[in-house]
Structure formats: C-alpha cells, structure tokens
Amino acid sequence: MKSPQAIIHLSSSSLISFLFYGLTIRCLTSATVSASYGGNETDYLALLSFKSKITYDPYKVLTSWNHSFHFCDWSGISCGKRHKRVTVLRLISKGLEGSLSPHVGNLSFLRELSLANNSLQGTIPHELVRLSRLRRLYLLVNKFSGVIPANLSGCSNLEDLWLARNKLVGRIPKEVSLLSKLVGLGIYENKLTGGIPPFLGNITSMEVFSAFGNPFGGRIPDTLGLWKSLTVFASGGCNFSGSIPPSIFNLSLLVNLTLAENHLTGSLPSEIGNKLPNLEFLQLWNNNFHGRGEADDMRFVDSLKNCTRLVELVLYNCNLIGVLPISIGNLSDQLIYLNLGDNQLFGSLPSSIGSLVGLTTLHLGQNRFKGKIPTTIGKLQKLQYLGLYRNQFSGPIPDAIGNLSLLNTLSLLSNKFEGHIPPSLGKCKELNSLSLEDNRLSGKIPKELLQLPSLTYFLVLSYNNLSSSIPSEIKDLKMLNILDLSYNNLSGTITSSLGECISLTTLNLRGNRFQGVIPSSFSSLGGLGVLDISENNLSGKIPQFLDKWKSLEYLNLSFNDFEGEVPVVGVFSNASAFSVLGNNRLCGGLVTLELPKCKKKRNSQPSQSSGSERFMKVSYNQLLKATDGFSTTNLIGEGGHSSVYKGIFDPDDDKPVAIKVLHLQNRGAHKSFLAECEAWRNIRHRNLLKIITSCSSVDFQGNDFKALVYEFMPNGSVHDWLHSSANTSKLNFLQRINILRDVATALDYLHNRCQTTIVHGDLKPSNILLDDDMVAHVGDFGLARLLGADLNQNSSTGVKGTIGYAPPEYGIGSEMTSSGDVYSFGILLLEATTGKKPTDDMFNDGLSLHKFAYMALPDHVIDVIDGDAIVLQCTEANENKVEECLAATIKIGVSCSVDSPPQRMKIEIVVNELQRILYVLQNI
Structure with a gap:
C-alpha cells in the first residue's frame, strides 16, 4: 500500500480528489491526525499540495514537511496561537522550482504569502481569491506568466501586492482598483501593456507604486495625483509620452520620483523643490523635456534647495537647455549623486559647485560648458567619479583635482584643455581610470601619474600634443589594462619598461614619432588583445614573438618602415586581424597581402x-x-x-x-x-x-x-578630385580631412623629423596623390630644399613655388623656409574645403582665398563650403558638430595662410588639430 503522502502527491489535481484522499488519510491515520492537527486537516493538505508542485528544492527546506511534525513547525510556516491555522507561508530565496498549487487558496487564515526570489512558473492561481484575510502577497522575482488575475480583488484586505520581475502580460485589471487598502503595488519588470489605467487613482491609500520596466505606453494619468500619501513613484522605462501631470508635483510626501527612460516632454516646474520638499531621489534621465532655450531655463534648480534631504539628482539626457545657476551650490549637503550629463547646458561651471561636499559622483559630460574648471572642485573631498567630458572647457586642468584623494575615475576627454598634465594627479591614490584624450595638452607625461599603482582600468591620453619619450616609470603600471597614447608627438625609442606592464590587454601608440625597433621586452605582454603601433617611424624586422601570442586579436603595424618576411601563423594567419600596409620593405605573408616574395637581394651598380x-x-x-x-x-x-x-x-x-x-x-x-x-x-x-x-x-x-x-597612385591627384569634370563623385568632408591630415603629417615629418629639415617648396593639389585607399602621398620634390645643405639649389632669381600657393615673402626674394610650406598648406586646405582655386577669377580687387575664408568666420562658414556633398555627408548625424568641425578646419587654413611667417600655425599643431577634428567626426 502506498503511503498517505504518496497518495496525496498522485491525486492533487482537483478539489474533489483532494477531499476524497483527505478522507482516505483520515481513515489511515485518524489517531495521529486528530491528535496532531486538532481537525485542521485543510491547512495540512493544502501545504502538502504546495510541496507536491515543487520539482526542485536545492536547500532541502521542505524536508521537514512531513507528518512527523505538526505543520505549524514546518520550515517557513507560522500559525496563529489560538486556532493553530497557517497565517504565514514565507519561503524567500530558497531556489525552489515548480509551480504554485491552487490549493494554497484553502489556507483561509493566511495573512502573508511570501515566495519571492525563486523560480516558480506557470500562472498565478485564481484560487488565491479565497484568501480574504491576506494582507501581503509577495510573488516577485519568479517566472510566473499569464495575466494578473482579475479576481485578486477578492483579497479585500490586501495591503502589499508585489508581482515584480516575472513574465506577466496584458493589462492591469480594473478590479485591482477595488483593493481599497492597498499601500504598496510592485509590478515592475514584467511585460504589461495598456498604460497605467486612470482608475488606479481610486486607491487613495497608495504609498508605494513601482511599475518600471514595462512597455505600458500612453500617458501618466492625472488621477494619480489622488495618491496623497504616495512616497515612491517609480515608473521608468515604461514608454510613457506626454508631460508629467501637474497633479504629480502636488504629492508633497514624495521621497522618490523616478520616471527615467520614457518619452516625456514639457518642462520642469520652477517650484518643483517647493512642492516636493521631501524628495530624496529625483531621477528623470533619458526624456525629452524642453525649455524656452533661455539662460534661465534651469531656474528650477533654485527651488531644489528646499529638498534638504536630496540624495540623488539625475537629469541625464533630458534635453535641458540653459546656464547652470549659482544656486546649484545650495543643494542638500546630503547630495551624493549629481548627473546633468548629455544636455545642452552652456556657460561656465559655477564655482559654487565646490559647496556640494557630500558628492561622490559628479557627471556633467556632453554639454556645452565653456571656460575654466573652477579650482573649488578641489573641495569635493568625497568625490569618486568626475565626468566633464565632451564639453568646451579650456585653460589648464586645475592642480586642485589632486586634492580629490578618493577619486577613482576622471574623464575630461574632448574638451580644449591646454598646458601640461598636472603632476598633482599623482596624489589621487585611488585613481583607476583616467581619460584625457582629444584635448590640447602639451609637455611631457608626468612621471607622478605613472607611479599610481591604482591605475588598473585605463589610461587614455590620445589626440593631444604630448611630447618627449615615454617615461621609464611606466613600468609601475603593472596592473593597467588599457594604455592609449595615440596621436601625440611622442618620440624616441619605445621604452623597454613597457614590457613590465604585464596586465595590458590594449596598447595603442599609433600616430607618434617613435623610432627604432619593437622592444624585445614586449615578449612579456602575452596577454595583449590589441596592439597598434602604426603611423610611426619604426623599423627592423617583425619580432617572432608576435605570432605566438594566443590572445592577440588585432595587430596594426601599418605605415612604418618594417622589413623582412611577414609571418603566416598566429594573428598573421587571419588577414582581417592585422595590418602591415605602408611598409614597403616587407615581403611574403598571406597571398591576399599581395606582397613580393622574399628573396635574396641582387648585387647592383650604384648610381653614377x-x-x-x-x-x-x-x-x-x-x-x-x-x-x-x-x-x-x-x-x-x-x-x-x-x-x-x-x-x-x-x-x-x-x-x-x-x-x-x-x-x-x-x-x-x-x-x-x-x-x-x-x-x-x-x-x-x-x-x-x-x-x-x-x-x-x-x-x-x-x-x-x-x-x-x-x-x-591609382586615384590620381587631389586636383583631379576637386576640379576635374571626369570625376563624377565628390570627396566628402571626412575624406578631405583625412587627406589634409595626411599632407600635414608629411610636412611635419619633412620639417621636424628628418635629420636635415626639408622644405618642399611647391605644395599644391596636383602634387598630392591618392592611393587605392585614398591615403594621400606628397610628391614632386623638384623644388625641394634641404636647409643647411650647400647644394646651390636656390638663387634669388629662381622660381619658387606656384602662383597662388607660394607665400608672399617668396615674391620679394626671401629664401625658402618651412613656414613657406605652411602657407602653401593653408591655401591647399582652403581650396579643399571651399572648392575654389586661389587663382579663381573672383579673387581680385584685394579679395583673396585667405580673406574670403577669414570673413566667413565664425558664423558663416557654411556659406563658403564646397557644395552640398561636403556638408550633407555628415549633417544628417549631427549638424551642430559638423558645423563646428567645418569652422575649426577653416580656422586652421586661415591661421596657416597669414602673410606674416612667424604668426603662421606650427605644422605639428596643425596635425593634432586635424586629428582632433577627425576624432569628432568619427564619433558623431
């Protein structure tokens, strides 16, 4: 004969069988049951049915659920003292799998059903309607599917209903509005649709409403303003549109207002802080709010001083426009998180920001702030994250940042900072991530910065004007993952100390002036996934250890002077995983590289x-x-x-x-x-x-x-692309900037990187040739002059350059100089961007290409640009950014082509400015 427990397990599919086998159990164990349960068999059988639906119990919490113990002593069960009926069934975070038995509805004295954070699936049983005494229903963080049972309204005493983090679908049933005692409703992270129904406003007892992460859609109903006791309104990511109803801002007890990641419009009321003085969390990020576009559109900040317990203010990507008022410093001293990033805030950053001494996170990135960072930033002693990236801050990086001893992330990329990197950053002993790329920083990399063992995530200093060699102190960054020093003016040999940075996964030294060979110490960097040392002057053979690194996913050796055989194993076995372009003395490798076969050099006669x-x-x-x-x-x-x-x-x-x-x-x-x-x-x-x-x-x-x-050069000359009718396609803006950067880089090499300075003497579009990849190559050195070489190359009466491109001083007999090449480059740049030759018929009566471009600065640049093709190529992505890039490019051309040679922009500065413009365009 089967045991009573086995009989029940086999026959718990219906109430009739439940009662039938209940009689069987009573016959078999009448003495035990009557003695143990005092006639409360209904609860006993309901619990056994619950157990029967659990298919996996990893922690064996239901082991005690057997007839050896009174069910009031079973794990997770609490009973009333008087009647010994189950009042609480609480099994939270027990890893249970299976479904919820409908017979739980027979636990008629149940006041709390808590099964949160398990893996129960199936639908929520409609039989729960019988639990008229139920006050707390916690089924959150499971795998329940189907709809919210409409008849839950039968649980008329329900105060807390938490069904969050399941797979529920459909609408919120109207019957929910009959739960007149409901205090907390948690339905977040389901798949509910149909919007937030207005009838929910009838539940005037509501204190906590959390519905974020559902695809509701629709508008926030004004009736929710009837929830006068509401303290938490969390409905982010619900696809809401329209404006926030004014009635919401009258809920004076609100502590947490979170409506982030919706499509809300309208503006924030200037008196928001007066209306919601109890706010601790205001999170409205990723919405489409708007103002009048005036400087005082951020005046709602003034009233937030009344929120004396404000902890988090997150208005990231809200389309806010205006000047950040001085009153920002009046916010709560308990404020720890301030995020106003990705808006359209302009003007300067108020020095009053230094009053927010409780801040651990300050995020103001992706705005239009200008001017210097106030030194008061150094007062934020608790700051751990400082993000001011993608603004227009200028001047030096303040030494006061070194006072932020708890700082772990500093992001200042894509601004206009200049001067040296402050050595005081070496005092930020917790700093693990530093991003200063795309600025105008110069000087050496401070050794104090490289002596921070805390730098473990990334150090990015690319797209600046940093010079000299990499300090040997780099060896102290043994735990650093990402090092990016690309596109600077770093020179000399690559220090062997880099080989001690054994945790590197990405190393980028692209676009510098490094010479010599790849250090043998690099063999220790076997964990590298990306190595980019392209666009330098490195030479020698490709080291054998590179083809043995198993973790290497991308290797870029292009545009150097490497020689010898290209391997065909390791990373070199996949043509898409490496590049060796522009190394004209390499041979062998994969067939797809189309390199010459490796062979012995033939003896040859020297030139006579x-x-x-x-x-x-x-x-x-x-x-x-x-x-x-x-x-x-x-x-x-x-x-x-x-x-x-x-x-x-x-x-x-x-x-x-x-x-x-x-x-x-x-x-x-x-x-x-x-x-x-x-x-x-x-x-x-x-x-x-x-x-x-x-x-x-x-x-x-x-x-x-x-x-x-x-x-x-299969793609001909730049002159052909600009002016020949044979070329039906136009160069887009990005291509033109790439070409100009290539030409400037070549001039920088001729003027500053050769043992003897070389002046080209005849820079013009017809002498700029383009290869298969549209990479520019400067040719025709027939008028070149090696400064310091006594070759009798130039005479006072000789031809110097081409009319329109030659600098004015050449016309009065001055000797050829590198600044003359800069002038020619400036004219070349202006021709490439305006599409007009310097000898165009329109340039007469004192008007020149230089003056034509100069008069368009700064607000009318778009009027002088070459046709629609060059503009439309990028305006679809971001018109303002493109116009800024156009203006910056024209400004370079004008600065290079001034009459006075000493006032012309240095070519190494030109290179970095063009690289910066490229960086912006490529990230639009």
Whole structure:
C-alpha cells in the first residue's frame, strides 16, 4: 500500500480528489491526525499540495514537511496561537522550482504569502481569491506568466501586492482598483501593456507604486495625483509620452520620483523643490523635456534647495537647455549623486559647485560648458567619479583635482584643455581610470601619474600634443589594462619598461614619432588583445614573438618602415586581424597581402649620376618599353620640367609604375632632378610618394636622359578630385580631412623629423596623390630644399613655388623656409574645403582665398563650403558638430595662410588639430 503522502502527491489535481484522499488519510491515520492537527486537516493538505508542485528544492527546506511534525513547525510556516491555522507561508530565496498549487487558496487564515526570489512558473492561481484575510502577497522575482488575475480583488484586505520581475502580460485589471487598502503595488519588470489605467487613482491609500520596466505606453494619468500619501513613484522605462501631470508635483510626501527612460516632454516646474520638499531621489534621465532655450531655463534648480534631504539628482539626457545657476551650490549637503550629463547646458561651471561636499559622483559630460574648471572642485573631498567630458572647457586642468584623494575615475576627454598634465594627479591614490584624450595638452607625461599603482582600468591620453619619450616609470603600471597614447608627438625609442606592464590587454601608440625597433621586452605582454603601433617611424624586422601570442586579436603595424618576411601563423594567419600596409620593405605573408616574395637581394651598380645618389638604375630602353615608347595614351601628367607616364615593367606582374621623364632642354630641369634625388636620399614616410628607382642615361639619339620611377597612385591627384569634370563623385568632408591630415603629417615629418629639415617648396593639389585607399602621398620634390645643405639649389632669381600657393615673402626674394610650406598648406586646405582655386577669377580687387575664408568666420562658414556633398555627408548625424568641425578646419587654413611667417600655425599643431577634428567626426 502506498503511503498517505504518496497518495496525496498522485491525486492533487482537483478539489474533489483532494477531499476524497483527505478522507482516505483520515481513515489511515485518524489517531495521529486528530491528535496532531486538532481537525485542521485543510491547512495540512493544502501545504502538502504546495510541496507536491515543487520539482526542485536545492536547500532541502521542505524536508521537514512531513507528518512527523505538526505543520505549524514546518520550515517557513507560522500559525496563529489560538486556532493553530497557517497565517504565514514565507519561503524567500530558497531556489525552489515548480509551480504554485491552487490549493494554497484553502489556507483561509493566511495573512502573508511570501515566495519571492525563486523560480516558480506557470500562472498565478485564481484560487488565491479565497484568501480574504491576506494582507501581503509577495510573488516577485519568479517566472510566473499569464495575466494578473482579475479576481485578486477578492483579497479585500490586501495591503502589499508585489508581482515584480516575472513574465506577466496584458493589462492591469480594473478590479485591482477595488483593493481599497492597498499601500504598496510592485509590478515592475514584467511585460504589461495598456498604460497605467486612470482608475488606479481610486486607491487613495497608495504609498508605494513601482511599475518600471514595462512597455505600458500612453500617458501618466492625472488621477494619480489622488495618491496623497504616495512616497515612491517609480515608473521608468515604461514608454510613457506626454508631460508629467501637474497633479504629480502636488504629492508633497514624495521621497522618490523616478520616471527615467520614457518619452516625456514639457518642462520642469520652477517650484518643483517647493512642492516636493521631501524628495530624496529625483531621477528623470533619458526624456525629452524642453525649455524656452533661455539662460534661465534651469531656474528650477533654485527651488531644489528646499529638498534638504536630496540624495540623488539625475537629469541625464533630458534635453535641458540653459546656464547652470549659482544656486546649484545650495543643494542638500546630503547630495551624493549629481548627473546633468548629455544636455545642452552652456556657460561656465559655477564655482559654487565646490559647496556640494557630500558628492561622490559628479557627471556633467556632453554639454556645452565653456571656460575654466573652477579650482573649488578641489573641495569635493568625497568625490569618486568626475565626468566633464565632451564639453568646451579650456585653460589648464586645475592642480586642485589632486586634492580629490578618493577619486577613482576622471574623464575630461574632448574638451580644449591646454598646458601640461598636472603632476598633482599623482596624489589621487585611488585613481583607476583616467581619460584625457582629444584635448590640447602639451609637455611631457608626468612621471607622478605613472607611479599610481591604482591605475588598473585605463589610461587614455590620445589626440593631444604630448611630447618627449615615454617615461621609464611606466613600468609601475603593472596592473593597467588599457594604455592609449595615440596621436601625440611622442618620440624616441619605445621604452623597454613597457614590457613590465604585464596586465595590458590594449596598447595603442599609433600616430607618434617613435623610432627604432619593437622592444624585445614586449615578449612579456602575452596577454595583449590589441596592439597598434602604426603611423610611426619604426623599423627592423617583425619580432617572432608576435605570432605566438594566443590572445592577440588585432595587430596594426601599418605605415612604418618594417622589413623582412611577414609571418603566416598566429594573428598573421587571419588577414582581417592585422595590418602591415605602408611598409614597403616587407615581403611574403598571406597571398591576399599581395606582397613580393622574399628573396635574396641582387648585387647592383650604384648610381653614377650625382655621386651621392643611391637609387637603383634602369635603362632608357626599359623605360621606353614600359611606356610603349612614351606613348601619349600612357601620359598621365605634364609640367614645366617633366612629363609623367604610366608604365609596366613586367607584363606578368601587371603592376604599374609612374615614370617621370625630365625635360632637360628646359631651364632648371637638371637642377630639379638633382634636388629631387637629394631629397629622396634623406626621406621615407608613409605619406610621401615612394620612389622606386631612377635613370640617368642617354637616349637612342645620344641625348642626355633622366627619369625617376615612382609607385603608381591609382586615384590620381587631389586636383583631379576637386576640379576635374571626369570625376563624377565628390570627396566628402571626412575624406578631405583625412587627406589634409595626411599632407600635414608629411610636412611635419619633412620639417621636424628628418635629420636635415626639408622644405618642399611647391605644395599644391596636383602634387598630392591618392592611393587605392585614398591615403594621400606628397610628391614632386623638384623644388625641394634641404636647409643647411650647400647644394646651390636656390638663387634669388629662381622660381619658387606656384602662383597662388607660394607665400608672399617668396615674391620679394626671401629664401625658402618651412613656414613657406605652411602657407602653401593653408591655401591647399582652403581650396579643399571651399572648392575654389586661389587663382579663381573672383579673387581680385584685394579679395583673396585667405580673406574670403577669414570673413566667413565664425558664423558663416557654411556659406563658403564646397557644395552640398561636403556638408550633407555628415549633417544628417549631427549638424551642430559638423558645423563646428567645418569652422575649426577653416580656422586652421586661415591661421596657416597669414602673410606674416612667424604668426603662421606650427605644422605639428596643425596635425593634432586635424586629428582632433577627425576624432569628432568619427564619433558623431
């Protein structure tokens, strides 16, 4: 015979069988039951039915639920002293799985049913309607599905109803409004729809209403203003639209008002703090509030001084417009969290901010604040997070930030800070994340900053003007994960001390001036996932340890001067996981790289043409065949001193070259050839046209013949893209800035990074050539001058540059200088952005391209930009940001092309300004 418990387990599917087997149990155990339960078998059987529906009990909490103990002594059960009936069933966070038995509805004396934080599923039984004495129903954090039972209204004494974090669907049933004693309703994080029904306002006893994370939709009903006792109104992420009803702001007992992540509109009442003096939490972030766009739109802050217990004020991304008033300093001294980020706040940051001494988080990022950070920021001794990123703050980073000894995250990226990084940051002993990228910081990286072992998450200093080498103290950052020093003016060799930063997962040194080889100490950085050392002047062979790193997901070695064989294993086995572009002396590797095969170097004859010229020679006959007899069909360009042909040396290779044939009969052509050869002896850079070989010979008639052979640029010149009708497509704004940055980088190399300063002398759009990837390469060094070299390259009567691009001082006989190249670059930039040549017919009677652009600053730049294509490319994303970038670009061109050479912008500053503009455009 089966045990009574087994019989009940098998037959608990209906009330009839429940009663039938209840009689069976009484027959089998009549003496025990009558003695133990005193006739309260209904509760006993209901509990056993509850147990029977539990399929998993990891903590064995139901082990005590057997006839050996009175059910009042079972785990999780409480009974009344008088009648010994179950009044509380509480099994919270017990890991229970299964469903809720409908027979729980037979526990007629139950006052509390608490099953929160388990994994119960199925529907909520309608039989709970029988629990007329029930006051607290806690079914939150389970997996219940279906709808909220309408007949829960039968639980007329219910005070707390918590069904949150389940999978409930449908609308809030109207019958809920009959729960006249309801104090707390928690239905958050379900899938309820149909909006918040107005009839809920009839439950005037409501104190806590939490419904966030449901796709309700609709508007917040004005009737909720009848909840005069409400202290918590939390309905964020409910897809609400419209404005917050004024009646809500009359609920003077509100402690927590959270309506974040909706689509609410309207404006915040200026008297909000007077109406809701008990507020501790005001969280309205991610909404679409609006004001009048005037400076006093933030005056509601004035009234918040009356909220003397305010702890959190979160108005992130609310479309707020205006000046942050001085009264911000009058907020509660208990305020610990202030977030006004991603709005349209402008003006300066009031020094009164230093009065909020209780703050642990201050987030003002993504606004339009200007001016200096007030030094009073140093008074916020409890501050742990400071986010002022993506504003227009300027001036130095105040030393006072070093007083924030508890600071762990500092984010100041994308501002206009200048000067040095304050060494006082070394006093922030808890700092684990620092982001200063995209500013105008200069000087060295302070060693005090690198001696913070607390820096474990990231240190990002990219897109600044930092100089010198990386201090050896970098070795102290042994736990740092991300280090980004890209796009600065850092130079010298890469310190071997970086090899001691063994926790690095990302290392980015891109776009600096580093020279030498990759340190062997890098072999210790086996945990790197990303290594980017592109756009430097590094050389040597690719270290063998790079192909052995298993964690490496992306490696960028492009645009350096590495040589030798490219591996084909490890990260090098996946063409999308690495880049070696712009390293012209590499060979081998994957077939898709299209690099030459690795072979031994052939012996060759040195050049005899200039004594010191080092390039390999080809014969006149080879060039004749390569160009099909210098056919006009292969002619791709012509100038005063030369003609340029497209040629192919090896028909099997089918890789074209550009062959520049000098017109030696023209005056200055021979000198141009010597100047170009001498220049190419001293330079090699990713943004300079690559010379392959030269020819100094005689033709078949015995005439002198000289030619230079270059890498072929398939996308032609910038002049063609700007002015040729053959190009039907236009360069977009981002492409133009990329090209200008490439040209500026090449000039920076020529002026500042070569052993001998080289002046190009003839910078113009036709001398800027574009490769397959639209990367710009500066060519034609026929007028180049090596400063300090006695080559008799220039005379006072010689031609210097091209009309319109040559600086005015050249016209009065001044010698060629690097500042002359800067002038030419400025004109080139203005031509690229306005689409107008400096020799355009419109420029007469004192008007020049420089003046034309200058007069458009700062508010009318859009009127001088080249056509719709350059603007519309980006305005769809963010019109204001694009216009700021346009203005910043024009300002660079104007600053470079002023008449006075000493007042022209330094080319290294130009590079960083253009990199900053690129950074903004790429992040719109």
